Each structure stands twice: as structure tokens, then as C-alpha cells.
Amino acid sequence: MEAPQNQQSRSAPKWWLGSTLALSFVGFLDASYLTAKHYLNFEIPCSILNGCEQVLTSQYATLFGVPVALLGALYYLAVFLLAVVYLDRGKEIFLKGAVFLPIAGFFATLWFLFVQGVLLRALCFYCLASALITTLLFCLSLFYLRRQRMH
Amino acid sequence: MKTVFLWGGVGVAIAAGIFLVLSLAAPSNQTQSTSSLSLPISAQRDHIKGNSEAAVVLVEYGDFQCPACAVYAPLLSQLVAGFGNQLAVAYRHLPLSQIHENAEPSARASEAAALQGKFWEMHDLLFEKQSEWARQSSAEETFIGYAASLGLDEGRFRSDLRSDEVRDRVQEDSISALADGLSSTPSFFLGGVRIPNPQSYEQFRQLVLEALAKHGSTPESAE
Structure with a gap:
């Protein structure tokens, strides 16, 4: 089904949609990598190249036994798929999902930055990359909401 | 469409x-970036658990603040117990000071304990209590407490902990690790050859059996 062009361009410019798709896909790869590290390695070796082992083996790395990296991967995948469905169907509801999910994701990111910087005092490169991606997605969401209000 | x-x-x-x-x-x-140990194993210099004349020696480059090393530690003890006189384990220092602030002081603590003949007791204690001291801003006092609990001469331990001899000993290991191209812990060498980190006790056991076979030894027991 074709998206009504006028509605789509009014709701979300092409660059906005493209950025959301690209960022959420890279975020999905990043979080999937951390999830795979969690499941595939007996123990994650400590490396001077990134400080992830302390973060990924901490008590904050799982929620009810589920690695938070997996929840992150599902979150990015959801944003990505919502943006794709919107691109395909042109229905506002899917766009709204892709706008509001990163707002929740941003608050989760603030918590994880606090955990890494204050509680663990250990930084993980891949976690910081995810924080940056979610922050950019959050900025895109704010841009969209501001634009909506102006219209 | x-x-x-x-x-x-x-x-x-x-x-x-x-x-x-x-x-x-x-x-x-x-195959890892380097395949053999640049610093040969020495019964005089190295800290060896088990028979120092064993057919096969497993060398670990470790960091006492590394959580993965703490997980591997009991596995290595189990291996030495399982293979009897045929396998020995040697521990060398690779403190990742860039990411672990207490890695180098803890390595020095083990060397200070070694000067009083209790390297492995301190090694085990440091890994067991890793979460207690890992994030302390100054862990040396904690290590002195551990030394006392192991019955070491506290005054001597305290001065050894900060001595050049101990500092140099840790550094020698680190330099040999860098010469071997290592940048992560734990890193293992079995029979002098670098091996990828085994993902279970069983994988470890199989690798030791293969090394023994290559050496021409028949395993005594390895449950």
C-alpha cells in the first residue's frame, strides 16, 4: 500500500525517516553484539580496548535474568520496524510509535549512564555508542513533536 | 511491488x-597473534601450582581485578587436581591498569605474599574477594588485612608491597605479555602455545588431553 505522500511529508520529512531508520538499525546491531557477547562467551575477557566486561558482568546488566542488551536490541528493532511499517503503510500510529519509543529509551539511557559513570565507574564503548544513538533518536523525536506543535 | x-x-x-x-x-x-611464550617457563621464577616437572604447563596471564579471571580460577584448580602430576598451572601478571585501578596493587600484593611463600593463598583470596576491593579508592590497606588473615608478617608485607623488587617483578610479567601481543585477560598458553579461551571445563580438559597426547604422555586421570 502506498503512503499518502502529502501526509507523509507533512508528518515526517524524508531525512527524518532516513535518520531514524539508520540510527535504529545501527543501534540494533550494537545491542545485538552485546547480547551475543553475553550468550556466546563463557566469560567475557577483560580487554584494554574496551571496558565492557565490568559493565556486562555487573548486577545491572540483567533484568529478571534477561540481559538488558537484549531488551535494547528489541527496542531498536521495534523503532526500526515501526519506521518501516510507516514507510510502507503511511499510518500515523506507526510513526507515533517510532517517535515515542526513543523518549522512553532516552530515560533508560540516562539510568545506564548513571550506572556506568557513578555506580560502576567503568565505561563500555558499545554501551556509550548505544547511549549516543538513543540520544540522537530522542533529538529526532523532539524535533518531530516540535514540528507537530507548530503545525 | x-x-x-x-x-x-x-x-x-x-x-x-x-x-x-x-x-x-x-x-x-x-590461531592467536603469537603462538608461543616469549619468556620461557622457569620453576625458579614462575609461580607454579602442581608438579613443576609436569609434562604440560598451562600459563595464565591474568589480572586480579578482571571478573573473567576470577571465574576461571576455580576451573584451573580443578584441572590441576584432575590431571595430578601431569599438569601444572603457572600464573603471570598482566594488570590492565588502564581499566582496573587496583589491578597493579593487587598483583603487587600477591608478589609480596610470594616473598613469604604464600602466593597461591593470596591469589585465591584476591579472586574470592574481588568484589570487596575492586572498586576501593585505595585497596592496599585491604590487601594488608588479607596478608594478616593469611598469617603473614604484616610489617614485612607492608614494606614488600611498595618495594621496587615487587614492582619490577610485576612489570617483568607485563612486559613479557606485551611481547606476546596480549591485550586481554585471561590469556592462556598450553605447552607454550597460545590457546583461545576455553568456553567450559570440558573444553579445557580436552585441550589438556590433546597437549598430553602431543607430548606423548598417557593421562593418569582426568575426570
């Missing part, structure tokens, strides 16, 4: 992404 291309593209992108991620995250079974 557009829908088919769109979803087809999405499916291919996700599948390719997952494949890429899995291949990057999987533990490497490839």
Missing part, C-alpha cells in the same frame, strides 16, 4: 546484520 521490495530489503538487512554480529561476537577459535 514496493512493499515486497521494502520488506525483502528489510529482511536481508536484518539477516546480514545478525550474521555479522554473531561472527564478531563469537569467541575466536583462530
Whole structure:
């Protein structure tokens, strides 16, 4: 089904949609990598190249036994798929999902930055990359909401 | 038609992404960057658990603040117990000071204990209590407490802990690790050859059996 062009361009410019798709896909790869590290390695070796082992083996790395990296991967995948469905169907509801999910994701990111910087005092490169991606997605969401209000 | 291309593209992108991620995250079974130890094993210099004349020696380059090393520690003890006189384990220092602030002081603590003949007791205690001291701003006082609990001469331990001799001993190990191209812990050498980190006790056992076979030894027992 074709998206009504006028509605789509009014709701979300092409660059906005493209950025959301690209960022959420890279975020999905990043979080999937951390999830795979969690499941595939007996123990994650400590490396001077990134400080992830302390973060990924901490008590904050799982929620009810589920690695938070997996929840992150599902979150990015959801944003990505919502943006794709919107691109395909042109229905506002899917766009709204892709706008509001990163707002929740941003608050989760603030918590994880606090955990890494204050509680663990250990930084993980891949976690910081995810924080940056979610922050950019959050900025895109704010841009969209501001634009909506102006219209 | 557009829908088919769109979803087809999405499916291919996700599948390719997952494949890429899995291949990057999987533990490497490839031959490591260097294949043999640059600093030969020495019964006089190295800290060896088990028979120092054993057919095969497993060398670990470790960091007492590394959680993975703490997990491997009991596995190594189990291996030495399982293979009796045929396998020995040697521990060398690779403190990752860039990411672990207490790695180098803890390595010095083990060397100070070694000067009083209790390297392995301190080694085990440091790993057991890793979470207690890992994030302390100054862990040396904690290590002095551990030394006292092991019955070491506290005054001597305190001065050894900060001595040049102990500092140099730790540094020698680190330099040999760098010469071997190591940048992560734990890193293992079995029979002098670098091995990828085993993912279970059983994998470890198999590798030791292979090393023994290569050496021409018949395993005594290895449950």
C-alpha cells in the first residue's frame, strides 16, 4: 500500500525517516553484539580496548535474568520496524510509535549512564555508542513533536 | 511491488546484520597473534601450582581485578587436581591498569605474599574477594588485612608491597605479555602455545588431553 505522500511529508520529512531508520538499525546491531557477547562467551575477557566486561558482568546488566542488551536490541528493532511499517503503510500510529519509543529509551539511557559513570565507574564503548544513538533518536523525536506543535 | 521490495530489503538487512554480529561476537577459535611464550617457563621464577616437572604447563596471564579471571580460577584448580602430576598451572601478571585501578596493587600484593611463600593463598583470596576491593579508592590497606588473615608478617608485607623488587617483578610479567601481543585477560598458553579461551571445563580438559597426547604422555586421570 502506498503512503499518502502529502501526509507523509507533512508528518515526517524524508531525512527524518532516513535518520531514524539508520540510527535504529545501527543501534540494533550494537545491542545485538552485546547480547551475543553475553550468550556466546563463557566469560567475557577483560580487554584494554574496551571496558565492557565490568559493565556486562555487573548486577545491572540483567533484568529478571534477561540481559538488558537484549531488551535494547528489541527496542531498536521495534523503532526500526515501526519506521518501516510507516514507510510502507503511511499510518500515523506507526510513526507515533517510532517517535515515542526513543523518549522512553532516552530515560533508560540516562539510568545506564548513571550506572556506568557513578555506580560502576567503568565505561563500555558499545554501551556509550548505544547511549549516543538513543540520544540522537530522542533529538529526532523532539524535533518531530516540535514540528507537530507548530503545525 | 514496493512493499515486497521494502520488506525483502528489510529482511536481508536484518539477516546480514545478525550474521555479522554473531561472527564478531563469537569467541575466536583462530590461531592467536603469537603462538608461543616469549619468556620461557622457569620453576625458579614462575609461580607454579602442581608438579613443576609436569609434562604440560598451562600459563595464565591474568589480572586480579578482571571478573573473567576470577571465574576461571576455580576451573584451573580443578584441572590441576584432575590431571595430578601431569599438569601444572603457572600464573603471570598482566594488570590492565588502564581499566582496573587496583589491578597493579593487587598483583603487587600477591608478589609480596610470594616473598613469604604464600602466593597461591593470596591469589585465591584476591579472586574470592574481588568484589570487596575492586572498586576501593585505595585497596592496599585491604590487601594488608588479607596478608594478616593469611598469617603473614604484616610489617614485612607492608614494606614488600611498595618495594621496587615487587614492582619490577610485576612489570617483568607485563612486559613479557606485551611481547606476546596480549591485550586481554585471561590469556592462556598450553605447552607454550597460545590457546583461545576455553568456553567450559570440558573444553579445557580436552585441550589438556590433546597437549598430553602431543607430548606423548598417557593421562593418569582426568575426570
